[in-house]
Amino acid sequence: MSAKRRIAVLGSRSVGKSSLIIQYCQNEFVESYYPTIESTFAKSVPFKNAEYDCEIIDTAGQDEFSILNSKHAIGIHGYVLVYSVSSRNSFDMIQIVYDKIIDFCGVSNIPCVIVGSKIDLDKSRQVRPDEGQKLAKANESAFIETSAKTNTNVAKVFELCLAEIEKRTPSSQTEPPVSRCLIM
Numbered sequence: 186m187s188a189k190r191r192i193a194v195l196g197s198r199s200v201g202k203s204s205l206i207i208q209y210c211q212n213e214f215v216e217s218y219y220p221t222i223e224s225t226f227a228k229s230v231p232f233k234n235a236e237y238d239c240e241i242i243d244t245a246g247q248d249e250f251s252i253l254n255s256k257h258a259i260g261i262h263g264y265v266l267v268y269s270v271s272s273r274n275s276f277d278m279i280q281i282v283y284d285k286i287i288d289f290c291g292v293s294n295i296p297c298v299i300v301g302s303k304i305d306l307d308k309s310r311q312v313r314p315d316e317g318q319k320l321a322k323a324n325e326s327a328f329i330e331t332s333a334k335t336n337t338n339v340a341k342v343f344e345l346c347l348a349e350i351e352k353r354t355p356s357s358q359t360e361p362p363v364s365r366c367l368i369m
């Protein structure tokens with residue numbers, strides 16, 4: 186039986202979350218922009234001699250005022266946090282979203298990949314790769330830069346996420362760790 190892995194993709198509006206997932210699951214890139222409310226994609230992924238049934242949750246873009254939806258914290262095995270390398274604001278949102286998740290879950294860190302998207306827009310780059318790397322290191326996360334448009338490093342994002350999950354949850358275990366948060 187293949188293990189189930191539920192992965193939530195979060196980040197500011199319009200950074201390319203849907204495009205990344207659609208490129209990964211359906212091998213296509215859509216130039217036009219349709220804001221997401223929420224959708225779920227399924228993909229079976231072979232990884233390290235095992236087969237994983239991945240459920241990938243595409244979320245509506247967040248900002249500093251959004252309240253973390255409990256659906257994006259409960260029952261989630263791993264996170265993909267996306268910013269666009271051409272938007273400093275979206276980069277600044279990553280730490281805010283990360284902190285909201287760890288606060289909600291009552292843990293000190295989560296299985297997470299930080300993604301700098303849209304690297305094909307190199308001329309309008311506002312965030313350097315080493316800044317992304319440093320942020321990821323500070324949050325014990327994996328890091329990668331991608332382009333959904335040119336299909337650069339797209340599959341790698343989800344492999345890194347499975348690897349981060351694997352570091353903390355052996356493949357024999359299906360449920361994500363229970364939150365240590367106590368309601369008194």
Ligand SMILES: Nc1nc2c(ncn2[C@@H]2O[C@H](COP(=O)(O)OP(=O)(O)OP(=O)(O)O)[C@@H](O)[C@H]2O)c(=O)[nH]1
Nearest residue numbers: 199200201202203204216218221246303332333334
């Ligand atoms: N050049 C370039 N454009 C991209 C890339 N990825 C996404 N886009 C464009 O950026 C816009 C937003 O992409 P979406 O994938 O809808 O972004 P999103 O993060 O899902 O947006 P929300 O649903 O509002 O949160 C669209 O016009 C895409 O075509 C990329 O890798 N390169």
